[in-house]
Amino acid sequence: MSNHLPNEARVIPLRPHGARPAGAPPRQAPPAPAGKEPLWRDLVGDVLRRERLAQERTLKDVADAARISMPYLSEVERGRKEASSEVLAAAARALGLNLGDLLARAQGELTRVTSRYAGGSRRGVSTSSHNGMCLAA
Numbered sequence: 001m002s003n004h005l006p007n008e009a010r011v012i013p014l015r016p017h018g019a020r021p022a023g024a025p026p027r028q029a030p031p032a033p034a035g036k037e038p039l040w041r042d043l044v045g046d047v048l049r050r051e052r053l054a055q056e057r058t059l060k061d062v063a064d065a066a067r068i069s070m071p072y073l074s075e076v077e078r079g080r081k082e083a084s085s086e087v088l089a090a091a092a093r094a095l096g097l098n099l100g101d102l103l104a105r106a107q108g109e110l111t112r113v114t115s116r117y118a119g120g121s122r123r124g125v126s127t128s129s130h131n132g133m134c135l136a137a
Contacts, residue, residue, distance in 0.1 A: 037113075037114055038110065038113055038114075039079060040106065040110070041076075041079045041080075041081070041082050041083070042079035043106040043109045043110050043113070044076075044079075044083070044088060044102065044103075044106045045076050045077045045078055045079040046077075046079070046106075046109065047102060047105045047106050047109060048073075048076065048077050048091055048092075048095070048102070049077040049078075051095045051097065051105075052077075052095060055095065055096075057095075059073060059074055059077075062091065062094045062095060063094075065093075065094035066087075066090040066091045066093065066094035067090060068087055068090060068091065072087075073091060076088075076091065085099065088102060088103075089102075
């Protein structure tokens with residue numbers, strides 16, 4: 001009889017932890033990241049906040065105009081929430097922008113920021129002079 005509970009999973013190792021099969025090459029450490037690329041939500045939030053501050057408007061004023069809660073808009077601006085396209089469009093409209101303007105500014109910021117990490121080019125990734133934007137769901 002075994003001494004484990006009937007509904008408890010057991011792990012039976014096939015080989016000792018850390019052991020390599022005979023003849024296997026030594027493990028290499030994973031490459032260190034060149035730099036942490038920003039998240040899209042951080043970039044969009046930065047653009048929203050910069051535009052709001054440039055217009056000298058309060059968070060409450062923009063949230064009311066966009067018909068979204070002030071705490072939620074604050075979270076979006078700080079990159080803490082991944083806002084839907086409807087929320088982003090409403091916030092952009094409240095600032096006198098359309099969704100395309102907001103996304104184009106965020107894309108420009110992404111290009112600017114990531115060029116710092118890559119030095120203009122990343123290994124294994126082709127670079128081009130196209131200034132386009134592709135969003136996928």
